[in-house]
Every structure is written in C-alpha cells, then in structure tokens.
Amino acid sequence: MESADLSLRPPRHRVSRTAIWFWTVRAVLGWLVLTAVQVAWLLLDDGDRGPHVVAFAVTAVLAVAHVAVMPWWRYKVHRWETTADAVYTQSGWLRQEWRIAPISRIQTVDSERGPLEQLFGLANVTVTTASAAGPLRVHGLGRDTARRLVDELTARTEATTGDAT
Incomplete structure (x- = not known):
C-alpha cells in the first residue's frame, strides 16, 4: 500500500x-x-x-x-483544507504557522463560537491530535462551513482504523 x-x-x-x-x-x-x-x-x-x-x-x-x-x-494568510488523508492549516499574521494532521491521528473535532463570532455568523474548528504541538485551529469559518467541516472530519475519523496516537 x-x-x-x-x-x-x-x-x-x-x-x-x-x-x-x-x-x-x-x-x-x-x-x-x-x-x-x-x-x-x-x-x-x-x-x-x-x-x-x-x-x-x-x-x-x-x-x-x-x-x-x-x-x-x-485573511490573506489564514487557509485550511481537508483531504482523504489529512487536515492542512495555515495561520498567523506576524508569526505564521503551517500544520498537517493525518486523519488517522485525529482524536477530537470541536467547533466553538463566541458572542462576537455569533454576531458575524462565524465559527472556529479545533482538531485535536496526539501531537505535542497542540491542536490545529481554523478560525473565521462561516457557520455552515464549520458545521460541514466538523461533520466531514468526524465521519472520516470514525471510518479510519488506528489508535489516533
């Protein structure tokens, strides 16, 4: 394989x-x-x-x-993507960070919206892995996009065999 x-x-x-x-x-x-x-x-x-x-x-x-x-x-820097194999993020504005998390390493997928984000119809998605670097975060997603991303990652994670470590 x-x-x-x-x-x-x-x-x-x-x-x-x-x-x-x-x-x-x-x-x-x-x-x-x-x-x-x-x-x-x-x-x-x-x-x-x-x-x-x-x-x-x-x-x-x-x-x-x-x-x-x-x-x-x-806005120009913050990006995200999911594939069948991984989650990719790029964030920051002064200090920029690119991260990749294999789907098989995902432990939890969360979404949160603060009061101001709710006012703007935005949400954040946090993908937690066993990595010492901490979770991957995607800030500033539209509420519906965040919901779809959480559903998609949850389904992919459930379908992936492995111990997520």
Missing part, C-alpha cells in the same frame, strides 16, 4: 471574508479599551499633560496601523 503524500503546502481554502470584519471589530474594541484607560489616566492625573499626549499619539498611530493592516493580512 502506497502512503499518501502529506507534504507541507499552502492549503486551498480561505476563511470567510466576513472574518475580515470580525477581526476589524475585535481590534477596534481592544484599542477602545486602551483608549478608555488613557482617558481615565488623563482625568485622574493633575500633573503634566505631555506624557498623556505622547501616549495617546502612539496609541492612535498603532491602532490605525493595526486595524488597517491586520485583518486583511490575516
């Missing part, structure tokens, strides 16, 4: 385009929290306003750059 080619390669499928807006809103909310802390610091401090202005300017520049670049960059 010839073994399958499980070479490291870019997966074929992108995550949902809606993930761009989800990542954008999540980033904006994070920067708003930091801005609120800075406003509280400004209101509670009677001293020199110079450090406040510098901190706010740095925050504004970083926030605009992060919100403008990060969601699109992540």
Whole structure:
C-alpha cells in the first residue's frame, strides 16, 4: 500500500471574508479599551499633560496601523483544507504557522463560537491530535462551513482504523 503524500503546502481554502470584519471589530474594541484607560489616566492625573499626549499619539498611530493592516493580512494568510488523508492549516499574521494532521491521528473535532463570532455568523474548528504541538485551529469559518467541516472530519475519523496516537 502506497502512503499518501502529506507534504507541507499552502492549503486551498480561505476563511470567510466576513472574518475580515470580525477581526476589524475585535481590534477596534481592544484599542477602545486602551483608549478608555488613557482617558481615565488623563482625568485622574493633575500633573503634566505631555506624557498623556505622547501616549495617546502612539496609541492612535498603532491602532490605525493595526486595524488597517491586520485583518486583511490575516485573511490573506489564514487557509485550511481537508483531504482523504489529512487536515492542512495555515495561520498567523506576524508569526505564521503551517500544520498537517493525518486523519488517522485525529482524536477530537470541536467547533466553538463566541458572542462576537455569533454576531458575524462565524465559527472556529479545533482538531485535536496526539501531537505535542497542540491542536490545529481554523478560525473565521462561516457557520455552515464549520458545521460541514466538523461533520466531514468526524465521519472520516470514525471510518479510519488506528489508535489516533
């Protein structure tokens, strides 16, 4: 029996385009929290306003750059694919990671949706294996795509003989 080619390669499928807006809103909310802390610091401090202005300017520049670049960059990088033999993922935006998990090594397949992801109709799929590198995660899938992926991987895993270790 010839073994399958499980070479490291870019997966074929992108995550949902809606993930761009989800990542954008999540980033904006994070920067708003930091801005609120800075406003509280400004209101509670009677001293020199110079450090406040510098901190706010740095925050504004970083926030605009992060919100403008990060969601699109992540969308271009985040990919996934399943074949009869393996699950492929590619993720990250500054630090990128490519992973392959043979179907025979899958132990569990999970899907989760946080409140903000539910609002955007998105879901995440986690594929757990016996690997010391940890589970494979696919973030930003459309809800229906995630459901189909979980069903497909569960069926393939059940049909695969082996001990998943």
